[in-house]
Structures are given as C-alpha cells and as structure tokens.
Amino acid sequence: MVPVSSRPSVLWLASALVAYASALVACAGPAEKAPVASEATDSASPLAPWSPLTAIASCSPTAANTCDLPTVAAGTWTAYRKDASFPDAIYNEYTDSPSDGGRVHVLATAAASGTLTTVTIDGIDIHTIDTPTAEEPPPLDWAHVWPIEVVAGQPIWVSFHSRSSRWDRAHTARLVVETNSGTAVDTDFTVAESPLQLTSVTTAQGGATRVLFLRNDGTAPLTLDRILLDGIDATDAACIATPTLEPGAVARVTVPLCTAASPGSLWSAIVTTTEGMAAVAGGRMIPESFPIEAWNNTTECPWPGGNDANAEAMSAMGIDTHYLHGGVCNDDACNCDEQTLIETIYGASDSLRTLVTRGVARDLPDTLSTTGIAAFSTGDESDGELFEEDPESPDFGAPKPAIGARESRILWERFPEVPTFNGGMTNGHIGTFAGMADI
Known part of the structure; x- marks a missing residue:
C-alpha cells in the first residue's frame, strides 16, 4: 500500500x-x-x-427527520454487483481480470433476538470458509454478518463475495441465521443485477444525517420512489433533489436521522424506483474522518515525546496519522508500550491518531481505550495471491480474502467502534478482496 x-x-x-x-x-x-x-x-x-x-x-421533505416515520414491513432484499477492473490493454499485470461472480448484499428482518451463533449460505457455514480448500474458486471468497447482537424486527446485513458463475444467473440461494435464542432468518433469496447502484453511503453532521449517492447504470431513465433506511421508511424525510436519473446520471440523497448513528452500528439502505428496480446495501458505520497517513518505519517514532523532530516534520506535511506496527515499540526501536502510546499519546491528542496492525492488536487488552485509533489494519498488499502460499503459515492453502474477513470479524467483536481496513495492490484481485474489511 x-x-x-x-x-x-x-x-x-x-x-x-x-x-x-x-x-x-x-x-x-x-x-x-x-x-x-x-x-x-x-x-x-x-x-x-x-x-x-x-x-x-x-427539495421539500415533509418530515424533519426519521423519528416518527413508519417501520418497513418484514422482508428480504438483495443486490448483486459485478467486479470492475481495467482491461489488460490499459493496465496489464499478472492477475486475471475477473469475469465470473461478484459481490452480494442481503438485508433481512430478524425474526428473533439473540447473539449470533451460525450463519449458512446454501448450507455453507461462513465461519468455516477460512480453512484450506482444493476448490478453485471456493464457493465463497469471504462473508460477513452484522450485528452480532440481533434484535427481532430489526435488519440483519449479510454480504459475501463469490467467483462462481452461478451467481451470474438468476440464482436462488438459502440464508439461515441462528442465534442462541432461536432462528433469526431462514429464507430463500434470489440475486440479479440492477441498473440502480448505491455507489456510496456515508454520514454528515457527526452521524446525524445519512448521505447516499446513487448512479443509473442502465439505458433508460429511473425515477426514485422510496428510501428505506435502517428498517424505517425514510422517504418523507429524504431530500431527493433530482428524483429522475437519466442513464449515467448520479443523485445525492440526504436524510436527517432521528438519532445520530454510532460508529460500528449497522446501517442499511434500500432505494426503490417506480420502474420496479432497487439498490440495496448495508455495512457498519464508519466515523467521519479523513486520515492523512504515513507508514513510518520502526525507528522514526513520529509522535510527541518519541522523536519530536520527526513529529514536527510529519505535522508540517499535513500527516496526522501514523502506523503502529510490529517492532515499533521494541527496545532497539522506539522502546515504548503499545497500550500507553495509544491511550496517552494518540488518545489524548486533538490532532493525531494511529493505525494499528492486527499483529499489535492481538496483544492489546479488550478494555483498551480506542479514542486514538483511526482504524485497525487487517493486512497490507494482501491481494497479491488468492490463497495463502506460505507453507509455514497455519492458514496455508486457505482463501486469503476469508482470512482477512476473519481478522476483521475478530476485531469487530473486540472493538466494534473502530473500523478495519486492508491495503490493496492489484487490479485484477482487488474486487475479490474489497468488502472483507470496512475499508
């Protein structure tokens, strides 16, 4: 990266x-x-x-926010998106350009409350796909479900990526989500491409406003109809300044929420059109920030009290986020304590934060104050190969996207308020890996 x-x-x-x-x-x-x-x-x-x-x-919304708007009737909504990459004529590298499969989003209404135990897609337990396999491609490259604590009547988000060609047809699959208190979801779902795409979902005003960007990838105009957010029909509170999208056009929709979204909480978005199309997506809320980061080496110590000259030099360049990776706090490097550095230097600063690698995170306590952490890294340039090729690794032979998703899941469960990210390097593989982390 x-x-x-x-x-x-x-x-x-x-x-x-x-x-x-x-x-x-x-x-x-x-x-x-x-x-x-x-x-x-x-x-x-x-x-x-x-x-x-x-x-x-x-636009003239008729509701000030989503506080008193109706809930969405229970159901299941899906979206399917093909990967995109430059052709070899533009960017030629050793990877094969993707052709089969893509990424799937499923939003379903929970029928029971409880803590997640198992999630299966067509009988495949998503928590077992990070094991060695001889299948190429494997049935699932990675998969996620959120939240862990499910509430009856509220949305559940499931997303996964597969390079199987069966998803390129009108394929029907079965999703089962079990909790310690009963079955939350047991439904068939069918995926198909839609010309309406949610290209970005974010927040403004400290999480108080949801911001959606949509694009019409079809050949005919589309008229936006309903905006369903987090299980609420938010249409009356939505600013839809350009309800009709011509082919290739982009729309921006903003919705004031009843309460500000908290980092790590589930967001879900379903946008329908009068033509019967829908854009569907979900994920975890990411804090509103834009880190300007640098991958400092193990001996640069670019924080106040570490190496003040390096700290001042990075600040002068506009760099406000540093990496905390293995070796930085060794005796022959910066001779520091990771937890103390995170909590008392970055956590107490109004301007500096750190990116913490998964290796460092493993040794941190679950009680860690995460105020000074911008994000956890699940890996760097991990998409060079689709399978773990190091025979010394305990994951040798396992799909690397599934390994990365497992690392994200572990960090989500320990520190749900902190996003995860993975550094990419390829044109052909990045679509397979994108989604295994928050960023």
Missing part, C-alpha cells in the same frame, strides 16, 4: 470542493443564495472572497 501524504493546500482544496458541491443542491425549500463565508475579504484565507451560488435543484 502506498502511504497517502498531503499538504495543507490539498486539504483546503478538498474543503472548498465540498462547500461548492453542497451549495449547488439546496435540500430545504426554494432555491436560495448560499451564505457568504465572510463579509470582509480576508487576504490570508484562500476561500475569500466567497461568491454566493444559486442552487440548481431543491
């Missing part, structure tokens, strides 16, 4: 673009002028002078 670095000018540019885009779509009432950032020109600010913009679209 190539570390991301930036200068303050790049951060300013990102902020300016977000402000500009937000001003183009007014999500309440008639079109208005955007507010002036400053009445007086401040020559020290790259944003001044600020020119008011006129909204090009508007």
Whole structure:
C-alpha cells in the first residue's frame, strides 16, 4: 500500500470542493443564495472572497427527520454487483481480470433476538470458509454478518463475495441465521443485477444525517420512489433533489436521522424506483474522518515525546496519522508500550491518531481505550495471491480474502467502534478482496 501524504493546500482544496458541491443542491425549500463565508475579504484565507451560488435543484421533505416515520414491513432484499477492473490493454499485470461472480448484499428482518451463533449460505457455514480448500474458486471468497447482537424486527446485513458463475444467473440461494435464542432468518433469496447502484453511503453532521449517492447504470431513465433506511421508511424525510436519473446520471440523497448513528452500528439502505428496480446495501458505520497517513518505519517514532523532530516534520506535511506496527515499540526501536502510546499519546491528542496492525492488536487488552485509533489494519498488499502460499503459515492453502474477513470479524467483536481496513495492490484481485474489511 502506498502511504497517502498531503499538504495543507490539498486539504483546503478538498474543503472548498465540498462547500461548492453542497451549495449547488439546496435540500430545504426554494432555491436560495448560499451564505457568504465572510463579509470582509480576508487576504490570508484562500476561500475569500466567497461568491454566493444559486442552487440548481431543491427539495421539500415533509418530515424533519426519521423519528416518527413508519417501520418497513418484514422482508428480504438483495443486490448483486459485478467486479470492475481495467482491461489488460490499459493496465496489464499478472492477475486475471475477473469475469465470473461478484459481490452480494442481503438485508433481512430478524425474526428473533439473540447473539449470533451460525450463519449458512446454501448450507455453507461462513465461519468455516477460512480453512484450506482444493476448490478453485471456493464457493465463497469471504462473508460477513452484522450485528452480532440481533434484535427481532430489526435488519440483519449479510454480504459475501463469490467467483462462481452461478451467481451470474438468476440464482436462488438459502440464508439461515441462528442465534442462541432461536432462528433469526431462514429464507430463500434470489440475486440479479440492477441498473440502480448505491455507489456510496456515508454520514454528515457527526452521524446525524445519512448521505447516499446513487448512479443509473442502465439505458433508460429511473425515477426514485422510496428510501428505506435502517428498517424505517425514510422517504418523507429524504431530500431527493433530482428524483429522475437519466442513464449515467448520479443523485445525492440526504436524510436527517432521528438519532445520530454510532460508529460500528449497522446501517442499511434500500432505494426503490417506480420502474420496479432497487439498490440495496448495508455495512457498519464508519466515523467521519479523513486520515492523512504515513507508514513510518520502526525507528522514526513520529509522535510527541518519541522523536519530536520527526513529529514536527510529519505535522508540517499535513500527516496526522501514523502506523503502529510490529517492532515499533521494541527496545532497539522506539522502546515504548503499545497500550500507553495509544491511550496517552494518540488518545489524548486533538490532532493525531494511529493505525494499528492486527499483529499489535492481538496483544492489546479488550478494555483498551480506542479514542486514538483511526482504524485497525487487517493486512497490507494482501491481494497479491488468492490463497495463502506460505507453507509455514497455519492458514496455508486457505482463501486469503476469508482470512482477512476473519481478522476483521475478530476485531469487530473486540472493538466494534473502530473500523478495519486492508491495503490493496492489484487490479485484477482487488474486487475479490474489497468488502472483507470496512475499508
């Protein structure tokens, strides 16, 4: 993985673009002028002078938020998305471009409450797919389910990736989710591609607003109809400024929530159209942040009190997030204690955070304060091979995406509020691995 670095000018540019885009779509009432950032020109600010913009679209939700809106009737919703990659003529590498299979999202309403015990897809226990196999491709590359503590009447999210060609047809599969108090889901589901795609789901205002981006990948216009979020019919609270999407067009939908979403909680989104299409997706809430990180070596110690010169140099470059990986705290390196470093240096800082590798995380206590952690790393450049090829590894012969998903699941259960991520390196394999971690 190539570390991301930036200068303050790049951060300013990102902020300016977000402000500009937000001003183009007014999500309440008639079109208005955007507010002036400053009445007086401040020559020290790259944003001044600020020119008011006129909204090009508007919306008028009838509900202020989702607090008093109706729940969604129990059911099962699915989505299927093919992987995408550059052809060899554009980017030629040793991997084969994906052709069969893709990624599946399933959202189902729980029929029972309890702690998850087993999840099977067509009889395959998703917690056993990280074992050595001679099948190529294996039935499932990786699979996830969330939340662990299931509540009757609330959504359950199941997602998986498979390179089997059977998913390219109108394939019907069976999903069974068991808890310690009974069966939460036992249903057949059919997957098929939809021209309406949810390309991004995030939050704004500290989790208080859900933001959805949709794209029409079809050849005919689509008109957005219902917005179903987290088991609630949120249509009346949704700002749908551009309800009709022409082929290739993108729409942005915002919804004020009843309560702010907490990091690690389940989000679910179902968007239907009057033409009978639907976009379906789910996942875990990720905190609103944009770390600018650098992969420091084991002896650089770029935090205050470690190596102050290195800390100042990274801060001057706009880097606010450092890696904590194996060897950093060794006696012959930075001679530190990982838990103390996380809790008292990064946890107490208003500007610095750390990315913690899974190897370091294994030795940390479950009671760890995670305030200073931006994310846990499940691996770096893990997608070079589809199976573990190291004969010395206990996972030798197992699908590497399933291994990564297992590492994510372990971290989710221990520290549900912290997202996981994996560094990629390939064009052909990245679609198979994407989704095994939060990021």
